[in-house]
Amino acid sequence: MSKKCVKCGHPLPEDASFCPCCTAVQAEKQEIQTPRRWKKKALVAAVVLLILAGAGAVFSMYHRPVAYEANAQIVYPDKDHSYKLLVTYSESDGMAGQAQGDRTDLLADGLDSALPCQLYVLNEETGEVAWEEFAEKVKSCEVETVPQENSKKLEYMEPAHDENFPNAAYVSNLHFMADTGSNDIFWKLTMENGDTISLKTRLTIEKQEVVTYRPEDTPMETTEELNTLLASIENEVSSDTPVYLYLPAVTYDGEITFGDHVWQIFGSMDGDAATTFNGTVHVNGKNGNYGIVSGIRFEGNSGTGLNANCFVLLSGCSFSGWDIAAIAQDGSWVSASDCTFTDNGTALKLNTSISYGSSPDFLNNTFTGNGTAVCIDRLPGNEILNFAGSIFSGNGTDIENKTKHTVDTANAVFE
Amino acid sequence: MDLYDSLLAAIGNEFDIMTQIKKSARGEVLLVRHKENGTRYIFRHFEGSSEVYKKLLGISARNLPHIMEVGEKNGRTVLLEEYIQGDTLSEVLKGGLLSTAEAKKIARQLCSALWILHSMGIVHRDVKPDNVILRGKEVVLIDFDASRIYKNAVQEDTRVLGTTGFAAPEQYGLSQSDGRADIYALGVLINVMLTGEHPSRKLAGGRMGRIVQRCTMVNPEKRYKNILHLMEAL
Numbered sequence: 001m002s003k004k005c006v007k008c009g010h011p012l013p014e015d016a017s018f019c020p021c022c023t024a025v026q027a028e029k030q031e032i033q034t035p036r037r038w039k040k041k042a043l044v045a046a047v048v049l050l051i052l053a054g055a056g057a058v059f060s061m062y063h064r065p066v067a068y069e070a071n072a073q074i075v076y077p078d079k080d081h082s083y084k085l086l087v088t089y090s091e092s093d094g095m096a097g098q099a100q101g102d103r104t105d106l107l108a109d110g111l112d113s114a115l116p117c118q119l120y121v122l123n124e125e126t127g128e129v130a131w132e133e134f135a136e137k138v139k140s141c142e143v144e145t146v147p148q149e150n151s152k153k154l155e156y157m158e159p160a161h162d163e164n165f166p167n168a169a170y171v172s173n174l175h176f177m178a179d180t181g182s183n184d185i186f187w188k189l190t191m192e193n194g195d196t197i198s199l200k201t202r203l204t205i206e207k208q209e210v211v212t213y214r215p216e217d218t219p220m221e222t223t224e225e226l227n228t229l230l231a232s233i234e235n236e237v238s239s240d241t242p243v244y245l246y247l248p249a250v251t252y253d254g255e256i257t258f259g260d261h262v263w264q265i266f267g268s269m270d271g272d273a274a275t276t277f278n279g280t281v282h283v284n285g286k287n288g289n290y291g292i293v294s295g296i297r298f299e300g301n302s303g304t305g306l307n308a309n310c311f312v313l314l315s316g317c318s319f320s321g322w323d324i325a326a327i328a329q330d331g332s333w334v335s336a337s338d339c340t341f342t343d344n345g346t347a348l349k350l351n352t353s354i355s356y357g358s359s360p361d362f363l364n365n366t367f368t369g370n371g372t373a374v375c376i377d378r379l380p381g382n383e384i385l386n387f388a389g390s391i392f393s394g395n396g397t398d399i400e401n402k403t404k405h406t407v408d409t410a411n412a413v414f415e
Numbered sequence: 416m417d418l419y420d421s422l423l424a425a426i427g428n429e430f431d432i433m434t435q436i437k438k439s440a441r442g443e444v445l446l447v448r449h450k451e452n453g454t455r456y457i458f459r460h461f462e463g464s465s466e467v468y469k470k471l472l473g474i475s476a477r478n479l480p481h482i483m484e485v486g487e488k489n490g491r492t493v494l495l496e497e498y499i500q501g502d503t504l505s506e507v508l509k510g511g512l513l514s515t516a517e518a519k520k521i522a523r524q525l526c527s528a529l530w531i532l533h534s535m536g537i538v539h540r541d542v543k544p545d546n547v548i549l550r551g552k553e554v555v556l557i558d559f560d561a562s563r564i565y566k567n568a569v570q571e572d573t574r575v576l577g578t579t580g581f582a583a584p585e586q587y588g589l590s591q592s593d594g595r596a597d598i599y600a601l602g603v604l605i606n607v608m609l610t611g612e613h614p615s616r617k618l619a620g621g622r623m624g625r626i627v628q629r630c631t632m633v634n635p636e637k638r639y640k641n642i643l644h645l646m647e648a649l
Contacts, residue, residue: 013418017472018484018495020425023449025483029475032531140621158620160628384633386615408633410599411613 065194072099072201075124082124083134087117087187087201094120095167097127101201106208107178108242108262114175115203117143118168119159119187131169135161139190143172151181154203159187163406164360164383180205210264211237215248223252234259239289247296249273257282262289267296267317277305285310293317298325305344308332314339319347325370328352337363344370347395351377364389372397379405387412418486422493426458441560442491446498455498456483459560465492467559470535478528480557499555505544508608515623518608519649521547524554525601526646533594533642542600544607595635598645602630602638 003012007024017026068074073086086099093100097120107113119141121131145154155175162171174185182204189197211233219225226247233243242262249270256277258265263283267275276297283291283306290311298305298319305319306312306326314336319325325344328334330353341347347370348362360383367373373395376385388411392398398414401407416424426432430447433455437444442461448454457480465487472482481497504521507513513521525547532539539559546558606612606627609619614631618624626648632638639645 013416013421015418016421016484020422020429020484020495023452023454023483027473029481030473032474032476158618158624160618160620160624163628163632388613388615406633408615410631410633411615 065196067196067198069198070200072101072199074197074199076195076197078137083130084122084124084127085189085197085199086120086122087185087199088120089115089117091118091165091167094118095129097122099201102204103202104204104206106206107176108208108210108244108264109178110210110244110264112175112177114173116162116165117156117172117174117185117201117203118165119170119199120167121169129167131161131167135169137192139192141170141190142188144186144188145174146184146186147180148182148184151183152177152179154180154183154185156185174203176203176205178205178207208242210242210244212244212246214246220245221248221250223254223256226252226256230256230258233261237261239286247275249275251276251278254279255282256280257284258291259284260286260289263291263293265291265293265296267294269295280304280307282307283310283312298322306334308334311335313337318342319344324349330354333360335361336365337361338365340366340368341370341373342366342368346370346372346375348373349375349377350379352379354380360384361386361388362390363387366391366393367395367398368393370395372400374398375400376403376405376407379403384408391415417488418484419488419491419493420486422484422486422495423460426493426495430456430458447495455500457496457498458494459496460491460493461560462491463560464490465494467537468492468494468496470537471559474531474535476528476531477553478524478555479531480555499548499550499557501548501550501555503545504547504549504604504608507549508544508611512611513608515609515621518605518623521549521554521608522601522605523646523649525556525604526642526649528554528556529594529597529601529642530646533597538594539597539600542597542604544604547604594642595638598630598638598642599632599635601645602627605630 003014003016004010005012005019005022005024006026008019008022010019010021012019019026068076073084076083076085084097086094086097088094088098088100089103090100121134122128123130141159143156143159145156147153157173159170159172161169165171182202185201185203187199213229215221218229220229237243239260242264244264246266247268249268256279262285274297275295276299278299280303285291292313292315294315294317296317298317300322302323304324304327305322308326308328309332311333314326314334316338318340320342321344323345325341325347326334326336327349329351332352333354334348334350336348347367362385367390373392384406386408390412392412393415399407426447430449432445433448434446435443436446441463442459445458447456447458465485468482468485471479472485475481480499483495483497485492485494525542529539539556541558546556548555548557603613605623606614606619609623610617614627619627630638630645639648
């Protein structure tokens with residue numbers, strides 16, 4: 001103690017800044033103010049605004065705001081050149097300048113789904129994407145949905161630029177159920193110069209009949225019975241008809257193939273027993289058919305647990321002991337949420353030639369003790385793989401991203 | 416007696432411990448009150464460097480707590496910090512979402528706090544509603560336990576110290592976190608004030624949504640270049 005408090009004289013260490021005896025601060029602190037640059041800029045901006053206001057008053061004498069209205073596409077004449085604005089659900093159509101007006105989708109009863117409604121802005125003369133320069137002229141962009149008679153309102157996300165669709169100016173995800181019916185979707189842009197641009201499109205959702213099989217009405221207790229049932233479905237049920245399959249809490253040995261349908265496959269539990277597959281499961285939808293698999297255990301010793309040959313969404317499933325737990329190969333995609341992957345060589349493997357959809361989510365999964373948790377060998381497209389809520393623990397490699405595809409792990413936990 | 420031992424002894428002799436605010440394997444945070452004049456302070460005792468707190472010791476800023484004293488010995492740090500009385504932003508948000516004007520006002524003051532930190536080479540790394548206290552009209556950014564000094568062009572992985580959901584991807588080891596990691600977290604926080612949700616689940620509408628999107632780009636190069644640019648956008 002070689003120094004005394006400036007206020008009470010209490011002995012203090014030489015480098016003390018504070019006296020714990022009387023709480024006096026020993027050296028004045030340097031006061032740091034709000035950044036000057038911002039203030040200066042605000043002042044400059046205010047002066048510029050005043051000048052602009054004067055110029056604006058003159059300009060407004062010559063420019064009266066114009067309201068532009070059309071269905072799914074319109075040409076907006078700006079002072080330098082004209083822009084083509086169009087609404088579509090397809091990125092390739094948007095880039096090609098093709099709008100999509102009315103659209104009708106089928107959805108099986110009990111399912112909910114979403115479509116990314118996209119607004120593209122192209123240079124009218126060159127056909128090139130011009131949303132960035134156009135966005136600077138936009139004051140606001142809004143979407144509104146209006147249900148038609150006997151229909152329910154489409155839920156939608158506020159329009160915003162979406163990195164999943166880098167060429168679209170704005171994207172609004174539309175959420176619907178099988179009984180949503182028909183909605184008009186209005187896009188309204190308000191420009192900085194006061195002009196307004198309104199575009200309209202219509203989305204109709206029609207309920208699709210489904211075929212349901214339950215263990216109480218159909219034999220499916222053994223692998224043989226299940227294979228017999230699947231063979232009869234292939235022969236008797238059109239591939240356009242979705243199939244809902246409720247499986248009993250039994251273990252199926254050997255390979256199982258789900259053919260060309262939209263599948264909803266539900267596992268079940270009975271005490272400690274649960275629907276379990278010990279052999280490879282193939283899901284073979286074609287032409288947009290897909291599979292949703294939930295509540296099933298995949299328990300193996302080697303080989304592949306799930307071989308997706310179409311889009312397969314896994315929910316609440318568990319995989320353990322496989323060389324590869326789930327793989328998406330050419331023309332397919334695997335998405336997983338609320339699943340556990342434990343002690344596999346590779347848990348999720350993406351080696352596919354397609355990019356898929358607007359919601360490539362891998363939410364709330366747990367990857368534990370795998371050689372590689374997620375392996376991305378090949379994956380085109382711009383989708384951001386979102387691992388929010390997923391836990392990676394004790395894996396040899398958490399994410400082997402050979403293609404450097406964009407992966408969002410901001411909300412994942414690595415232990 | 417050095418500062419570390421002196422401050423530890425003073426806590427026992429000159430202060431009453433009111434509450435243990437936080438305790439972890441890394442250390443503890445206490446609310447203490449001076450026995451004579453009743454002034455309340457935050458006392459932190461943790462395993463780790465005092466470098467960030469020592470830098471803040473000599474300054475006074477409206478949107479940051481005053482650091483009163485800092486001591487370090489054998490890899491452990493003790494410090495006494497101004498107690499900020501007020502509601503945390505997370506408590507305020509329990510009562511409902513904020514208007515755009517309110518969110519902007521808070522975000523601007525946080526920019527101000529972060530500008531000071533960044534200009535001193537400090538990344539906060541844990542910007543979240545629990546670490547924002549509203550003291551009347553003032554907004555104060557607290558808790559620098561996850562903060563660290565960043566050095567340009569040094570390639571090294573960072574440890575996971577931020578809060579899940581608010582931490583930027585590069586904080587999980589993708590690259591060294593600089594001030595843009597705080598811009599990411601502030602973008603998330605702005606979105607939470609307006610929607611109650613992480614932007615990946617529900618993005619705020621209009622211009623604020625566009626600001627949030629730019630703040631939360633996975634690639635830091637695509638975010639606002641620095642906190643001043645974000646402040647100007649707000």
